[in-house]
Amino acid sequence: MHVISVKIPEELKEEIEELMKEEGLEEGIALRKLLTMAISEWKKEKALKMLTGGKISYLKAAEEAGMNVWDFAEFLKEKKVVWLKEEGTLRDLNARF
Numbered sequence: 001m002h003v004i005s006v007k008i009p010e011e012l013k014e015e016i017e018e019l020m021k022e023e024g025l026e027e028g029i030a031l032r033k034l035l036t037m038a039i040s041e042w043k044k045e046k047a048l049k050m051l052t053g054g055k056i057s058y059l060k061a062a063e064e065a066g067m068n069v070w071d072f073a074e075f076l077k078e079k080k081v082v083w084l085k086e087e088g089t090l091r092d093l094n095a096r097f
Helices: 010-023 027-052 058-065 069-078 089-096
Strands: none
Touching: 010 027, 027 058, 027 069, 058 069
């Protein structure tokens, strides 16, 4: 495993300690959990940006986000993003899955 050293503001340290206390986690485990969650969200946002920018297809965006197509559709709905550029896209997805 790789070791990373980082300076953080006191407020962030206190929030991490709160997480550790609430979930009964050691510091390293709590930090790995937070990093994993942050990277997951970053991947979703990156896929969303690429999809809405027309750089990748819906299926590729779902894959890049690490989600199945239906969960990604729900994510887009929560973000109020319309991704259906053609009327047949949803029909094609339903036929494929």
